[in-house]
Amino acid sequence: MRVVARQSPRVVLSTLALAVIVWLAIKASQGGTTFLQVTLNGITLGGAFFVVASGFTLIFGLMRVVNMAQGSLFLFGGYLAYEAQTHWFSSGGSQFSLTNSSTVSVAAWVVPAIFATGVIGLVGLAIQQGLLRWNQGQDLRQALITIAVSVIFADQMLAHYGGVAQSIQQPTSWPNSITVGSFHYGWFRLVIVLGSAIVIGVLLYLLMKRTRFGMIVRAGVDDRAMLSALGVNVQLVFAAAFFIGSLLAGYAGVLGGTMISVVPGNDTLFLLDSLIVVIIGGMGSFVGAAIGSLALGLVQSYSAIYLKFGGTDLTNYAILTSFILVIVVLAVRPLGLFGRPA
Amino acid sequence: MTAAATGVSRTMRRLRTDRSAAAGAAVLAAIAIVLLLAPAIFSNYWLSQILTEALWLGIAASSLTFLARYGGMISLGQVAIYGIAGFAMANVVHTVNSEGGLNLGWNPWVGVITGIAVALVIAFLFGAIASRSYGIYFLMITLALSLLVYYFFGQVVQLSGFGGIRSVSRPGFLGDPITQPTPLYYVCLGCSIAVYLMLRYVVRTPFGIALQGVRDDHERMRSLGYNVPLHRTLAFTLGAFVAAIAGILSVWFNTQISPGSIRIDQTIAILIISVIGGLSRLEGAWLGAFAYALIDYYSRQYTPTVGSWLGPGQFDTIIGLVFLLIVLLSPDGLIGIGQRLRGVIAGRRGEEDVSPLTEGAHQQVVEGPAEVPAAGGSSGSGMREA
Numbered sequence: 001m002r003v004v005a006r007q008s009p010r011v012v013l014s015t016l017a018l019a020v021i022v023w024l025a026i027k028a029s030q031g032g033t034t035f036l037q038v039t040l041n042g043i044t045l046g047g048a049f050f051v052v053a054s055g056f057t058l059i060f061g062l063m064r065v066v067n068m069a070q071g072s073l074f075l076f077g078g079y080l081a082y083e084a085q086t087h088w089f090s091s092g093g094s095q096f097s098l099t100n101s102s103t104v105s106v107a108a109w110v111v112p113a114i115f116a117t118g119v120i121g122l123v124g125l126a127i128q129q130g131l132l133r134w135n136q137g138q139d140l141r142q143a144l145i146t147i148a149v150s151v152i153f154a155d156q157m158l159a160h161y162g163g164v165a166q167s168i169q170q171p172t173s174w175p176n177s178i179t180v181g182s183f184h185y186g187w188f189r190l191v192i193v194l195g196s197a198i199v200i201g202v203l204l205y206l207l208m209k210r211t212r213f214g215m216i217v218r219a220g221v222d223d224r225a226m227l228s229a230l231g232v233n234v235q236l237v238f239a240a241a242f243f244i245g246s247l248l249a250g251y252a253g254v255l256g257g258t259m260i261s262v263v264p265g266n267d268t269l270f271l272l273d274s275l276i277v278v279i280i281g282g283m284g285s286f287v288g289a290a291i292g293s294l295a296l297g298l299v300q301s302y303s304a305i306y307l308k309f310g311g312t313d314l315t316n317y318a319i320l321t322s323f324i325l326v327i328v329v330l331a332v333r334p335l336g337l338f339g340r341p342a
Numbered sequence: 343m344t345a346a347a348t349g350v351s352r353t354m355r356r357l358r359t360d361r362s363a364a365a366g367a368a369v370l371a372a373i374a375i376v377l378l379l380a381p382a383i384f385s386n387y388w389l390s391q392i393l394t395e396a397l398w399l400g401i402a403a404s405s406l407t408f409l410a411r412y413g414g415m416i417s418l419g420q421v422a423i424y425g426i427a428g429f430a431m432a433n434v435v436h437t438v439n440s441e442g443g444l445n446l447g448w449n450p451w452v453g454v455i456t457g458i459a460v461a462l463v464i465a466f467l468f469g470a471i472a473s474r475s476y477g478i479y480f481l482m483i484t485l486a487l488s489l490l491v492y493y494f495f496g497q498v499v500q501l502s503g504f505g506g507i508r509s510v511s512r513p514g515f516l517g518d519p520i521t522q523p524t525p526l527y528y529v530c531l532g533c534s535i536a537v538y539l540m541l542r543y544v545v546r547t548p549f550g551i552a553l554q555g556v557r558d559d560h561e562r563m564r565s566l567g568y569n570v571p572l573h574r575t576l577a578f579t580l581g582a583f584v585a586a587i588a589g590i591l592s593v594w595f596n597t598q599i600s601p602g603s604i605r606i607d608q609t610i611a612i613l614i615i616s617v618i619g620g621l622s623r624l625e626g627a628w629l630g631a632f633a634y635a636l637i638d639y640y641s642r643q644y645t646p647t648v649g650s651w652l653g654p655g656q657f658d659t660i661i662g663l664v665f666l667l668i669v670l671l672s673p674d675g676l677i678g679i680g681q682r683l684r685g686v687i688a689g690r691r692g693e694e695d696v697s698p699l700t701e702g703a704h705q706q707v708v709e710g711p712a713e714v715p716a717a718g719g720s721s722g723s724g725m726r727e728a
Contacts, residue, residue, distance in 0.1 A: 066478050131670065139478045140416055141673055141699045144617060148666035151610055155658035159650045268606045272489040275482050283479070316500075319493045326486060327471055334474040 046297025061284025077253025124246020282339025424589030506600020
């Protein structure tokens with residue numbers, strides 16, 4: 001009985017996975033272009049998730065700090081870039097026109113993006129140095145501190161920037177879409193968002209595997225006390241990790257703000273998505289974050305379109321599929337796909 | 343030190359303990375009298391907006407305090423559970439102007455039972471998955487549950503109405519929600535006392551003691567033969583039962599429920615309440631809820647406007663700062679501050695705090711009868727693996 005009970009989740013889950021694959025294959029054969037579109041949506045969304053979640057997982061992996069303010073840093077990054085763009089690069093009164101008649105130079109996107117990313121890195125560093133450093137090792141307390149910070153941030157951003165959705169303009173010299181035959185796809189999403197995610201993934205990989213810093217971080221993940229005893233200035237490494245993790249959140253905010261919009265509530269939404277990504281992928285694992293992001297992006301994208309069976313439209317319930325994904329992974333691997341016990 | 347001196351100091355200590363126990367009893371009696379006579383003492387507005395609100399928020403927070411203190415599980419899913427209970431009830435009962443929801447028109451009491459039952463089933467299933475995660479992982483998974491339930495009700499308008507289910511019918515004896523706040527106040531008071539006594543009782547049963555063992559060292563409990571995931575799942579379900587009661591009361595209190603009532607803000611509010619009050623004692627939940635309701639009420643009137651940084655509408659900034667200060671300075675919340683003050687007055691060091699937040703810093707205290715059931719005996723909770 002016990003053996004059967006232990007095995008049954010896997011059997012059920014394999015059947016479920018098979019059913020999903022068959023169902024998607026049917027959808028793919030029915031409408032190739034739509035399917036491609038939806039798939040690309042999922043992959044690019046996953047790219048944005050990865051940028052936020054990799055920062056989250058870097059901070060957690062090394063310091064065991066669950067940075068619940070990651071979503072707030074994400075949203076704040078978007079607002080900073082938006083403010084910088086409207087204040088520094090608005091040409092006369094053209095910012096009031098809602099059409100794309102005004103020109104936006106490449107610098108008008110890149111400079112605010114760099115500015116916002118850098119400032120968010122420093123904000124994150126300030127949070128770590130000012131609030132978290134003294135409570136090292138008390139992970140629940142640190143999580144609560146970052147929750148308090150996120151509550152204050154959310155309220156302050158609402159007071160300063162209002163509740164209306166803003167959006168960061170992409171440079172007008174960049175094409176709107178990529179066209180292959182009769183198929184169009186958003187250039188920014190495909191090239192900038194996905195490209196950024198891939199570049200960041202590669203850079204993080206090189207940083208972790210090829211540099212002294214990465215070596216120290218990996219050693220720190222395994223045994224902080226030993227690392228400190230060997231004469232490494234652990235505090236400096238922690239500060240650097242938190243800075244990089246926050247940079248990633250800020251940059252993701254700029255990407256998200258250009259791709260979708262900057263609006264209150266996105267902090268929570270992206271915090272949820274980062275949580276799901278790292279729960280699926282395993283806390284502290286970059287490979288896990290990449291796979292988790294891709295899986296979550298695809299699941300959200302497919303279920304928003306394809307959750308229709310005959311006449312019954314279940315796309316309203318799309319949010320449940322993210323949850324099912326979490327449950328499925330946790331049922332098989334309680335620590336996530338690439339998670340290791342602390 | 344001579345034997346005589348030891349004896350004297352012991353007597354002194356006992357005297358001091360007796361005196362503080364007597365003082366504690368007096369304070370408790372005074373609070374009980376004020377609470378019982380509250381409708382005669384306070385205005386209707388105060389009774390409803392401060393006391394009744396604090397009581398039902400306290401019930402919700404006590405479910406978190408119970409899980410954190412005795413199970414080592416800081417759950418951010420309690421609002422999701424009470425949202426499920428509230429929505430389940432609001433859907434099956436009659437809504438006065440048939441605004442939103444399924445509006446099945448059942449009796450309000452059947453609605454209560456349905457709401458609690460649905461919440462319990464979902465909590466048990468979710469607990470079975472989440473119970474295998476510990477500490478910060480558990481916190482994240484329950485936070486994910488909370489957010490998902492919120493987005494679920496936000497998207498599924500068949501179940502949440504457009505912008506919420508309004509005018510949910512309540513049992514007749516509660517009367518008009520605005521002119522007659524007294525019946526609901528007594529219901530909330532009664533539920534609070536019942537929940538408090540139930541939780542106090544449970545932590546002293548073999549189940550409660552085993553749960554505290556699981557909190558302290560789950561590996562060891564497992565090797566002693568206890569079914570650790572089952573204990574944690576059942577504790578989560580018990581917490582869900584308490585949270586579901588709070589959910590029902592919140593719908594009666596607001597006469598409506600909307601996805602906005604279970605936003606992340608509310609999840610964090612319950613956490614803040616538990617932490618402000620103090621996670622080391624169940625009473626902290628109600629103390630924190632009272633402080634929260636007071637801050638909520640008075641900050642909206644007396645907060646000075648400082649540019650766009652601070653103003654009467656910015657309750658979140660204020661409560662966020664209070665929360666931050668409490669977590670940074672006194673992780674044991676108001677209860678911890680009180681204990682420290684008492685310690686200072688009595689001229690001794692404050693009692694060791696047993697806050698789940700500073701876990702690992704010291705051994706936690708197990709509450710319960712002196713005789714802990716022997717590991718090998720048959721007096722255990724009956725939930726061991728065969």
